[in-house]
Amino acid sequence: MEVNESLLKELSKKAINIRRNIIEMVYMASSGHPGGALSIVDILTILYFYEMKVDLSNSKDENRDRFVLSKGHASPALYATLAEKGFIKKEELRKFRSINSLLQGHPDMKKIPGVDMTTGSLGQGLSAANGMALAGKLDQKSYRVYCMLGDGEIEEGQIWEAAMSASHYKLDNLCVIVDNNNLQIDGEISKVMSPYPIDKKFEAFGFEVLRNRWS
Amino acid sequence: MKPEIKIATRQSFGEALKKLGDENENIVVLDADLSSATKTEIFAKAYPERFFDMGIAEQDMIGTAAGLATCGKIPFASSFAAFATGRVYDQIRASICYPNLNVKICGTHAGITVGEDGATHQMLEDISLMRGLPNMTVLCPSDDISTKWAVEEASKINGPVYIRLARAATPVIYEENKIFTFGKAVQFGDGTDATVFATGVEVAEALKAQEILKGYNIDIRVVDMLSIKPIDKDIIERCAMGTDRLISIEDHSIIGGLGSAIAEVLTERYPAKLKRMGMQDTFGQSGKAVDLMNFYKLNAEAIVKELKN
Numbered sequence: 001m002e003v004n005e006s007l008l009k010e011l012s013k014k015a016i017n018i019r020r021n022i023i024e025m026v027y028m029a030s031s032g033h034p035g036g037a038l039s040i041v042d043i044l045t046i047l048y049f050y051e052m053k054v055d056l057s058n059s060k061d062e063n064r065d066r067f068v069l070s071k072g073h074a075s076p077a078l079y080a081t082l083a084e085k086g087f088i089k090k091e092e093l094r095k096f097r098s099i100n101s102l103l104q105g106h107p108d109m110k111k112i113p114g115v116d117m118t119t120g121s122l123g124q125g126l127s128a129a130n131g132m133a134l135a136g137k138l139d140q141k142s143y144r145v146y147c148m149l150g151d152g153e154i155e156e157g158q159i160w161e162a163a164m165s166a167s168h169y170k171l172d173n174l175c176v177i178v179d180n181n182n183l184q185i186d187g188e189i190s191k192v193m194s195p196y197p198i199d200k201k202f203e204a205f206g207f208e209v210l211r212n213r214w215s
Numbered sequence: 216m217k218p219e220i221k222i223a224t225r226q227s228f229g230e231a232l233k234k235l236g237d238e239n240e241n242i243v244v245l246d247a248d249l250s251s252a253t254k255t256e257i258f259a260k261a262y263p264e265r266f267f268d269m270g271i272a273e274q275d276m277i278g279t280a281a282g283l284a285t286c287g288k289i290p291f292a293s294s295f296a297a298f299a300t301g302r303v304y305d306q307i308r309a310s311i312c313y314p315n316l317n318v319k320i321c322g323t324h325a326g327i328t329v330g331e332d333g334a335t336h337q338m339l340e341d342i343s344l345m346r347g348l349p350n351m352t353v354l355c356p357s358d359d360i361s362t363k364w365a366v367e368e369a370s371k372i373n374g375p376v377y378i379r380l381a382r383a384a385t386p387v388i389y390e391e392n393k394i395f396t397f398g399k400a401v402q403f404g405d406g407t408d409a410t411v412f413a414t415g416v417e418v419a420e421a422l423k424a425q426e427i428l429k430g431y432n433i434d435i436r437v438v439d440m441l442s443i444k445p446i447d448k449d450i451i452e453r454c455a456m457g458t459d460r461l462i463s464i465e466d467h468s469i470i471g472g473l474g475s476a477i478a479e480v481l482t483e484r485y486p487a488k489l490k491r492m493g494m495q496d497t498f499g500q501s502g503k504a505v506d507l508m509n510f511y512k513l514n515a516e517a518i519v520k521e522l523k524n
């Protein structure tokens with residue numbers, strides 16, 4: 001797909017819909033994490049409507065690209081994106097976090113087609129993404145695995161175990177995204193427990209790092 | 216029982232894994248820098264491309280196994296029981312059991328029979344932790360033959376399984392062609408004076424006690440509880456009805472382990488007194504396995520003493 005004005009316009013329209021749905025979901029549920037959800041909308045929009053190979057008619061396709069939302073509390077963003085993509089009925093969004101809903105507080109891969117990994121306990125998603133990438137290598141498949149981490153989440157030690165593994169096993173089919181919104185629950189990440197410099201740390205662990213700052 | 220051929224169940228496990236690997240190319244094995252002790256090295260040598268050493272990083276090992284399982288692999292993740300369960304309890308809970316992923320966790324060096332390494336390495340709470348998890352199956356084989364069966368059986372179950380294994384070499388109890396049934400215990404003898412429910416390394420001790428007690432005209436039956444979850448409720452009820460005394464024995468804490476699991480069944484099906492032998496809410500210590508089993512009353516002599524009273 002070529003990146004041009006009209007594509008960008010279309011994507012920003014989708015991102016607006018996703019944002020609106022996030023706000024409505026969290027409002028209806030009177031609970032949830034709106035901030036961490038809103039801060040990944042643009043990235044999810046690009047992933048699901050430009051970058052990733054996923055197919056609604058074949059949601060379990062062995063060759064599909066995978067996405068692991070390691071910061072599972074941002075589930076409203078994933079649900080709203082999957083709804084925009086057609087994996088989830090728009091009416092279902094209103095049942096977010098309510099009893100007997102598919103849309104659990106944190107993503108449940110057994111309940112929702114299009115969710116590749118169950119998450120919610122922070123720090124675990126990158127290991128799972130590595131496992132998917134390793135399986136892809138073993139089976140000589142060409143799919144890619146994307147993993148979204150929170151900037152507070154990377155205070156978890158398991159993230160760095162996984163960063164070491166990704167590099168050791170040369171997982172060049174893996175793309176890790178750190179959502180650097182500078183916030184975690186108790187305040188600014190630099191004040192609570194600074195993981196900075198994030199880019200240099202990942203570089204030291206063997207990653208090729210691209211920095212993307214909001215203009 | 217055959218004349219004392221002794222094999223550690225971790226050795227049987229390593230051999231069984233290699234055999235599984237021969238038959239099914241979806242079998243992958245992960246270890247955390249203990250492959251020579253857990254015996255996953257046998258698989259690693261045969262299938263290096265399907266073996267992943269994750270280094271001393273058990274949390275990442277469990278998570279990686281989960282990811283592999285989402286792509287159709289059947290991962291066996293192994294370390295010492297302390298590090299394969301306690302260290303990674305939340306990883307097993309959130310990334311394997313909740314999504315019901317097809318990962319087999321194999322904890323070797325369970326219990327005080329680890330010996331010299333001492334309390335940090337003697338896992339006494341793993342049965343308790345693992346059986347409390349929804350979707351988890353817990354197998355605790357007692358010898359070479361039952362371990363090979365357990366490994367094979369685990370590969371056929373589509374979901375998480377914990378296999379509890381021992382460091383120490385213990386007698387081979389079963390004949391090569393023994394047929395086990397998933398979820399069923401195995402009964403030795405039909406004495407009515409007492410039932411000794413045993414699991415893992417304690418089964419051989421209970422069988423030894425059964426022989427010694429014959430000399431005192433005490434006729435007991437021994438039940439090998441090799442499946443802790445699901446547990447064989449019928450055999451527990453039948454033995455409670457048919458024998459005068461009930462004992463459970465395990466190389467594990469009496470809190471939450473085999474004894475607790477049996478007590479749960481008894482309270483619902485057939486209330487009866489149960490003596491729980493095992494680690495009495497205490498940590499272990501360094502020493503030779505035989506000395507520790509004697510000190511903590513986990514050997515045949517302790518069972519004999521209990522039943523002569």
Ligand SMILES: Cc1ncc(C[n+]2csc(CCOP(=O)(O)OP(=O)(O)O)c2C)c(N)n1
Pocket residue numbers: 033035036037039071073074120121122123149150151152153154179181182183184185
């Ligand atoms: C292991 C674990 N500890 C604590 C929590 C509770 N928790 C949920 S969100 C959050 C803060 C996350 O911050 P960050 O990763 O920066 O995510 P953001 O919301 O900023 O995107 C915490 C501590 C959790 N879900 N998992």
Ligand SMILES: [Mg+2]
Pocket residue numbers: 150151152179180181182183184
């Ligand atoms: Mg943050």
